[in-house]
Amino acid sequence: MRTTKKLVIMGAGGFGREVHAWLLDLISKGECKPTSDTVWEIAGFIDDVSDALDIFAGLPPILSKIDEYVPEPNTYVVCAIANPALKKLLTAKLLDKGAEFFTLIHPTVVIGTNVVIGKGTIICPFTVLSTDLVVGDFVTINSACTIGHDTRTADYCTLSGHCDVTGGVTLQEGAFLGSHAVIVPRVVVGAYAVVGAGSVVIRKVAPGVTVFGVPAKRISG
Template identity: 45%
Template sequence: MSLNRRLVIAGAGSFGREVWQWANDMQSERREWDSIVFINDDLNVAQKIIDSGINCSIISTINDYIPEPNDVCVCAIGEPKGKLQVIDRLKNKNVVFTNVIHPTAVIGVGSKLGIGIILCPHSVVTVNVTIGDHVIVNIASSIGHDAHLEEGVTLSAHCDVTGYCRLNKGSFLGSGARMLPKSILGEFSVIGAGSVVLKKVAPNRKVFGNPAYYVD
């Protein structure tokens, strides 16, 4: 393990503060980093971080951030388009990305994970799942066998993605959403909280309900 390794969390909002906690939980199992810091475009959230009891500073805006040699980064922004825009800005700085995988997360045999992934507490990735870069799987969400998640997908808490589902780039599931087997989400589609996807959602569309129907 490299000395003076620093985890840089891009995004110091509500989810960023949660990721800070998950990263610290990882430290209790095995020391991954020597320090954890935030970068965030709005420096005014610094007081909120202090008030929340988090012992972590915002070192710069994302634009002004200059990576240090032992920095590794993860993007803690849930909304996929905004997340991928920030990631592109960081890539232009030659940032090295890492994964934040909570000790209680489960990863099954034959599953393949990209980089920049966040697996939150009690998330489950079963067998032969493929997860692309910069995917977020929030608290107690599960991904069934042979599912495929492309870059930038976000699963909110308590989602259920069943076997053979495909989630294309930047798709988003609200809390408690479910996908029946072999369902497909188009790029940047949005599934409302508690919705149940039966078959297919077109790209850039929003659905809600059980069964899910278009609302845009």
């Protein structure tokens, strides 16, 4: 007997719509696991803005507000929230309700040897995870990023598109990298620090600060 498993996307903003597209890719290629005797479908979104999708065609509905969501059997939440602090808050609320989270790895992602990927993480198209590295829980890695050898990306981090995290780098919990950020080898980016788009980080970034530029310099926090 075939089992139907449903996916619910948390967050109906732009990234949520991208995640919807990547899930369709995964389902169409038969790469949602388990695949044997299982039919996967996208049930809809949960978001606090009820009309967030009104101007977009071809999308499933918003099912409820996030706080009002009630987990159901054979249903998995996909976390499409990019803001690290908000991501931690909302996933904790749903985990307390018993929700199960889906780990989305797009079929075009390249994964090397000895790579550990945590639950609820999203890895978008054309990203490369090289070797001997760890990606934590609820990490967001957008398209075309490169994650080097011996790196550690802690829970709730977000990497925008085209980031280059080189060998031996540590991204502590909730670090946020803007698009095209580069972190040079063995640098530590502190918890909930923000690296601005296009920046090149050549030295340790303290927790909670924002850096920007080439080389990256502290601008706030």
